Amino acid sequence: MSRPPAGKDRGRRPPPPRHPPKEETPFRRPAADVVVLYGAHAVREALIAGRRKLLALYATENAAERIAPLAAAAGLTPKIVEARALSQRLGEESVHQGLMLEACPLPEADIADIEPKSGLVLVLDQVTDPHNVGAILRTAAAFAVDALIVTERHSPDFTGVLAKAASGALEHVTIVSVVNLARALEQLAERDFLIVGLDSEGPQPLEASPLRKPLALVLGAEGKGLRRLTRERCDILARLDMPGPIKSLNVSNACAAALMALRLRLG
The missing domain is CATH 3.40.1280.10 (SPOUT methyltransferase, trefoil knot domain)
Structure with a gap:
């Protein structure tokens, strides 16, 4: 009986295809000096008031359109994310309305x-x-x-x-x-x-x-x-x-x- 040529597959199953690596989460890692605000009113007022340093704004496509003028005035460009991603980040019970803002805490007062x-x-x-x-x-x-x-x-x-x-x-x-x-x-x-x-x-x-x-x-x-x-x-x-x-x-x-x-x- 003839043997298969050297170096050829001898009947073994081919290795499973490699999946592309998962993309890293678009959000910053939680830190003590980062405050998370979500929901239309909370995010809107933070953008308008200008009392704190703003780090990043995440929004669904529809929410980004609504908040775009205020975001631009505050020097931010919304990062587009899925509503599901916001729910996973904030908790399924959160009513985020498609908006999440990462910012620094308000200045301390005495x-x-x-x-x-x-x-x-x-x-x-x-x-x-x-x-x-x-x-x-x-x-x-x-x-x-x-x-x-x-x-x-x-x-x-x-x-x-x-x-x-x-x-x-x-x-x-x-x-x-x-x-x-x-x-x-x-x-x-x-x-x-x-x-x-x-x-x-x-x-x-x-x-x-x-x-x-x-x-x-x-x-x-x-x-x-x-x-x-x-x-x-x-x-x-x-x-x-x-x-x-x-x-x-x-x-x-x-x-x-x-x-x-x-x-x-x-x-």
């Missing part, structure tokens, strides 16, 4: 940087839910609040879900992060701020309290409320009187109701 234009400041005592803080930021921007003060610990990151919930307000409200909230309240008092703690067990209704500007409204976490040291630094503890059968509100809703009461009372 209590001394607060300019009392409206004479109202919000202080959050360990409110940790990003949806609530985002909604509070949106309300703060609507009422032209001068600043939002939060604690470095037990506060959510000001990016992603929070920025989406804030609907662009993140770019318009000065945010001050402090290590010691009790000390921060003392600093506000030294600047002649009236410190008002919102407490469901407060001895008097907010609208009946002796109020004046500048005023710092302090809100506690749901369930826990204001901590002892925080309460001790307040000049007034006041409550929101609810006429209906439910006597308490979600902290973001309570914030909106309180700001409206203060606006009606103080102008």
